Amino acid sequence: MSIVDRRVVITGLGAVTDLGVGVSALWDGLSTGRSGISTITAFEQSDEWTTTIAGEASDFDPSIVMTVPEARKADRVCQLGVAAAVEAATDSGIDFTSGDPYRRGVAIGSGIGGILTIEEHYERLLDKGPNRLSPFVVPKLMVNATSGHVSIKLNLRGCNTAVATACATGGHALADAFMMIQRGIVDVMLAGGAEAAVSSLCIAAFGAMKALSTRNDDPEAASRPFDRDRDGFVLAEGAAVLVLEDLEHAKARGARIYAELVGFGITGDAGHIAAPDSEGTGAGKAMEFSLASAGLNIEDVGYINSHGTSTPLGDSAEVAAVKRVFGEHAMSLAMSSTKSMTGHALGAAGGIESVACVKALQEGVLPPTINLENPDEGMDLDFVAGEAVERQVDVVINNTFGFGGHNVSLVFKRWTE
Amino acid sequence: MTEAEVEAKVVEIVAEQMGVEKDQVSRDTSFANDLNADSLDTVELVMEFEDEFDTSIPDDKAEQIQTVGQAIDYIVDAAKA
Numbered sequence: 001m002s003i004v005d006r007r008v009v010i011t012g013l014g015a016v017t018d019l020g021v022g023v024s025a026l027w028d029g030l031s032t033g034r035s036g037i038s039t040i041t042a043f044e045q046s047d048e049w050t051t052t053i054a055g056e057a058s059d060f061d062p063s064i065v066m067t068v069p070e071a072r073k074a075d076r077v078c079q080l081g082v083a084a085a086v087e088a089a090t091d092s093g094i095d096f097t098s099g100d101p102y103r104r105g106v107a108i109g110s111g112i113g114g115i116l117t118i119e120e121h122y123e124r125l126l127d128k129g130p131n132r133l134s135p136f137v138v139p140k141l142m143v144n145a146t147s148g149h150v151s152i153k154l155n156l157r158g159c160n161t162a163v164a165t166a167c168a169t170g171g172h173a174l175a176d177a178f179m180m181i182q183r184g185i186v187d188v189m190l191a192g193g194a195e196a197a198v199s200s201l202c203i204a205a206f207g208a209m210k211a212l213s214t215r216n217d218d219p220e221a222a223s224r225p226f227d228r229d230r231d232g233f234v235l236a237e238g239a240a241v242l243v244l245e246d247l248e249h250a251k252a253r254g255a256r257i258y259a260e261l262v263g264f265g266i267t268g269d270a271g272h273i274a275a276p277d278s279e280g281t282g283a284g285k286a287m288e289f290s291l292a293s294a295g296l297n298i299e300d301v302g303y304i305n306s307h308g309t310s311t312p313l314g315d316s317a318e319v320a321a322v323k324r325v326f327g328e329h330a331m332s333l334a335m336s337s338t339k340s341m342t343g344h345a346l347g348a349a350g351g352i353e354s355v356a357c358v359k360a361l362q363e364g365v366l367p368p369t370i371n372l373e374n375p376d377e378g379m380d381l382d383f384v385a386g387e388a389v390e391r392q393v394d395v396v397i398n399n400t401f402g403f404g405g406h407n408v409s410l411v412f413k414r415w416t417e
Numbered sequence: 418m419t420e421a422e423v424e425a426k427v428v429e430i431v432a433e434q435m436g437v438e439k440d441q442v443s444r445d446t447s448f449a450n451d452l453n454a455d456s457l458d459t460v461e462l463v464m465e466f467e468d469e470f471d472t473s474i475p476d477d478k479a480e481q482i483q484t485v486g487q488a489i490d491y492i493v494d495a496a497k498a
Contacts, residue, residue, distance in 0.1 A: 067436045068436040069434065069435055069436035069458075070436075072434075132464065132468075134461055134464070135457040135460040135461055136457060136461065139457075
């Protein structure tokens with residue numbers, strides 16, 4: 001077997017989201033159609049704020065994975081990411097205290113990084129001048145801090161990287177990790193995304209783009225992908241990390257295998273810095289390339305976890321792309337947006353939704369699109385509206401697209417011996 | 418502020434910053450050797466002392482402060498000067 005033929009399986013999962021701490025809380029929320037969106041508690045908002053809702057990981061306490069001094073030196077994005085990574089590492093059953101650490105790596109990205117640290121210390125700079133900043137500002141705010149801390153915590157000495165492609169970050173991180181293992185550079189990767197951007201600057205700045213839902217009086221109904229009354233995405237925080245492992249390495253240690261990551265497609269829109277291509281041209285190509293790389297046909301796909309952020313343009317473009325790429329089969333497959341429940345966790349979304357895909361394959365349950373009451377014109381796919389359905393599918397695609405024109409489609413396959 | 422009051426406050430700051438109980442911190446406690454403080458931790462501790470005691474500790478003096486006792490002595494002397 002040549003090195004490029006190495007197969008990559010998922011052997012561990014970890015997540016902290018607005019649906020709760022841990023993968024079981026996430027899946028419980030997704031499979032029962034629960035919303036994690038509520039009124040923002042992270043900072044005070046006056047009447048001037050047009051958006052006052054978000055998905056906050058309010059159950060999260062960093063002391064589950066860090067001492068008090070460690071937590072003080074880590075931005076919330078890193079605290080969330082390390083918690084998800086430790087859960088995934090434990091779940092995998094790998095003993096990270098023994099074995100060759102140069103065969104293990106980490107790729108946990110973030111769209112925005114330590115924005116809460118930036119805000120706090122910029123205020124301090126204005127207030128107290130240039131000589132009163134904590135020496136931990138830089139190691140807290142840098143976008144790669146989570147990978148760095150996870151590398152230290154689990155003694156991962158192979159690849160240590162962090163990608164930042166806005167809302168496609170989690171997808172790119174998993175694709176990078178897949179290639180690292182496929183090509184034999186390492187045997188194990190912890191990969192995913194983390195985000196903690198429920199901050200005044202981010203809410204105001206995304207608000208300036210008219211990107212956010214303003215359905216403040218009904219938070220749980222605000223994220224409504226594909227619905228005719230959708231009015232923007234709901235910002236969320238969270239993190240999710242998957243343990244990717246060389247199949248032979250996993251088999252040799254008798255690992256429990258959740259699913260196989262069989263391919264990916266990556267494209268760039270080369271169009272507008274923030275607006276999606278109205279026909280989803282690049283998004284469609286990413287889906288096509290992902291199936292080609294996996295050696296699969298469009299008919300093999302049973303479920304798509306859509307990017308589906310609940311923005312008017314983005315949802316339409318994605319549906320157009322799916323219809324064009326899948327043709328008649330588009331009407332047979334199911335496509336839901338779990339962001340209807342979690343909101344949009346930016347760089348963490350690709351990780352969170354990959355966990356959702358893996359659980360869907362493992363449990364034989366497709367998570368729903370909640371709040372989809374009146375599908376918009378032309379939105380006539382099976383969006384699993386309202387409630388989860390029991391359906392065992394074999395191949396799923398996870399779409400993640402980002403500002404900057406980044407498109408990533410990952411293909412996961414049900415694990416069978 | 419009396420020396421005892423300075424000591425109590427310094428011990429409180431060190432315990433808080435380094436995540437240890439106050440009874441684990443005494444005048445003889447070395448930031449690096451006993452509390453695993455790295456150079457960035459020490460910079461931050463000195464800054465906390467400066468803020469709390471409204472004093473300025475120059476870098477060359479800060480480098481000489483390796484123990485809790487040395488910090489207390491510097492702060493007490495600075496207040497007298």
